[in-house]
Amino acid sequence: MTRPLYFDNNATTFPAPEAVEAALPLLGEFYGNPSSQHAFGQKVRHELELAREQVAGLLNARPAEIAFNSGATEGNNTAIYAALQARPDRKHIITVKTEHSSVLEVVRSLAGRGYRVTELNVDRAGHLDLDELKNEISGDTALVSTMWANNETGVIHPVGAIGDMAKQFGALLHVDAAQAAGKLRIDLKHELAIDLLTVSAHKFHGLKGCGALFVRDGTPLEPFIRGGHHEGGKRAGTENTVGIVAMGAAAKVAQLKLDANIDHMRKMRDRLERGLMSQCEDLAQNGDPVSRLPNTTNLGFRFVDGEALLMMMDAHNICATAGSACRSGGMEPSHVLMAMNVPLAFIHGSVRFCVSRYTTEEEVDALVSKVSMIVKRLREMSPFPAAAQRGPAQPDLEAHKAYFARA
Secondary structure (H helix, E strand, O other): OOOOEEOEOOOOOOOOHHHHHHHHHHHOOOOOOOOOOOHHHHHHHHHHHHHHHHHHHHHOOOHHHEEEEOOHHHHHHHHHHHHHHHOOOOOEEEEEOOOOHHHHHHHHHHOOOOOEEEEEOEOOOOOEOHHHHHHHOOOOEEEEEEEOEOOOOOEEOOHHHHHHHHHHOOOEEEEEOOOOEOOEOOOOOOOOOOOEEEEEHHHOOOOOOOEEEEEOOOOOOOOOOOOOOOHHHOOOOOOOHHHHHHHHHHHHHHHHOHHHHHHHHHHHHHHHHHHHHHHOOOEEEOOOOOOEOOOEEEEEEOOOOHHHHHHHHHHOOEEOEEOOEEEOOEEEOOHHHHHOOOOHHHHOOEEEEEOOOOOOHHHHHHHHHHHHHHHHHHHHOOOOHHHHHOOOOOOOHHHHHHHHHHO
16 A cells, blocks of 8 residues: 555554564563563563653653553543542542543543533633633642643643642642643653643554553552552553553653654644645634644635545545544534634634654645645535635735734
8 A cells, every 4th residue: 555645643653663673572572471570571571661761751750650551541531530539528620621532521421420520611722711710620629631732733731820720729630641742842840730641652653552641659549440560559450561662662762852853843734834825715724823732733624525625635645634523424523623613614624634753845745735636626516616716825824823822
């Protein structure tokens, strides 16, 4: 199969060669159980603990604060239930309307079991309102759970300010950093307000099925999965040593080249945006254009059906994700874009493009050429003929940034 134009890196990433190379010996020669006391098992234990140090290095945390698991979904579930068990006398949870389903579905299920749940609003730029948080938080709040950066728009939340507010009321702060790790600098030795933080290996060029939960020293944690002494008692079950060792190697590479990777991703993202905005009329970027991940852009194509756009991109071997999900045979608008009050005319034509450190200029230019051609073709078929008759508009990126700076 011809290599696709891959722009879906917030869904998963290309496994780094260093990660694959590190994992290979554990698929064959070194297959021992890291909990076994013999030397053969302890060789694997050594590699596992090295990986723990490497993941801790990426987050600037202590290795003892890292517990490996199956990924961010398990981590988010564990963090939420652990926080509530640690504050049994408190019955209030605060989150944000734009969170991942692995947070929203959990807290919404708790709303029917004696807990009061507050979902904070976001503005047109995707930012939560700190004043609303200040008004909602109280001595009854057990947990505040928020993303560091949104998976659809890349918009970054002020986790430091959120955590400081949580600490004033004795609430725990959980941060879903699945999209932030490897794309932003994370320093948990100084972001002291964060009690629990989740990451997933395959979001920064590790392997799928492996992640980690940061548990700050002193934060109480009842294991979500019981039945063993693994991971310092934080998560039972024989460790996924292949995934963990690969995750450690991926974390090491991400840490060593973080600034260069961030700069490269930002250049590729901006090149993509400029190219499409110069070729496509009625195109809007969804979310804050400045305070966001360096690799992510969410673009709304007005007068274009998102499902048709994705199908035609797939036919041209382009991998990207819609701003709306196809469920039950119909297009369900993105809950993130709906919470941001993006007009429906743009929501239904929204696509998330996500670059990586491996993305090249040639790939970006090929994407721009193909997508602009597809959009033109779809607009020629559109029931809105005026859209097809107008030529491409030159983007006014500075005006766009100024608009969101005022929002």
